[in-house]
Amino acid sequence: MAYFIIKNFILGPILQILFRPWVRGAKNIPNSGGAILASNHLSFSDSIFLPLKVRRPVTFLAKSDYFTGKGIKGALIRWFFLSTGQLPIDRSGGKASEDSLNTGLGVLERGLLLGIYPEGTRSPDAKLYRGRTGIARMVLEARVPVVPVAMIDTEKVQPIGSKYPKIRRVGVVIGEPLDFSRFAGMEGERAVLRAVTDQIVYSIMQLSKQEYEDVYASTVKSRMAKAA
Known part of the structure; x- marks a missing residue:
């Protein structure tokens, strides 16, 4: 309910007026059932504009830093992520990565849309990595x-x-769903995981022209940090 109110009556109308976001290919998102929205990642605002232009709620696995910010800005960000059902994850690797995977699987098992940035972090220069x-x-x-975005x-x-x-003004381009059922049961094969990931990223590149x-x-x- 909080998600619906924020999207349709509080934040959504303001963003629509200010940024006039456009969307192409919204029909490619399944009407029901679990699916992954795999997107490029150019800005923190990706996690705001993408759900705004999708008719179904989208859950992102957001880095835990977004839930621990200080001051008014930190409080607003924390309120937004909690109110819209976003889930904090630890990106430190090891067991934390496994926990993040299980959290994402739980979202999909409930038949929800899960937003993921395959690059793992924001692009530092608008390129695709x-x-x-x-x-x-x-x-x-x-x-x-998997729906490339x-x-x-x-x-x-x-x-x-x-x-x-x-x-x-910003935009969202949504591609046709990708089906990897032919690789079912092969999640332990490193070469298969790399091939699937590369195909997803290639599909994003075709849409984004990055x-x-x-x-x-x-x-x-x-x-960049070392050079600086």
Whole structure:
């Protein structure tokens, strides 16, 4: 109920007026049942604009930092994520990664839409980067379709490091569902996981028209931090 109220009566109308977000391909999202929305990740606002333009509620596995921010901004972000059913996850790796996988599987088992960013983190420069294979494991274990999504120009609304958003029009392009049922039972095969992940990211690239680099975004961010 909170999700419905926020989307349709509080935050949604304001965002529609200010940013005039457009969507193409909304019909490609299944009307019912569990499915993964696999999106590029250009900005924090991706997790706001994507659910806004999708008729069904979307649950994201959000990094735990979003739930622990301080001050008014931190409180607002925490309120938004909790009110819209977003789930905090620990991205430190190891057991935390396994716990995140199980959390995502639980969402899909309940027949809900799960939003995932295969790159694992925001792009530092609006390019598309190599996907993490966790999404492939989840797809094969849950046996659900994957809907590729491209967020358009959200990095211009809220560039990394900016405190306040800029008023720009943004878009969402939703592709046709991908079926990986032919790989059922092969979630333990590393080569299969990489192939599935690469196909998902390639589909996103076709929609977004981004330049692709076959390296992890986190690696690029580390290099940038060292150079700075």
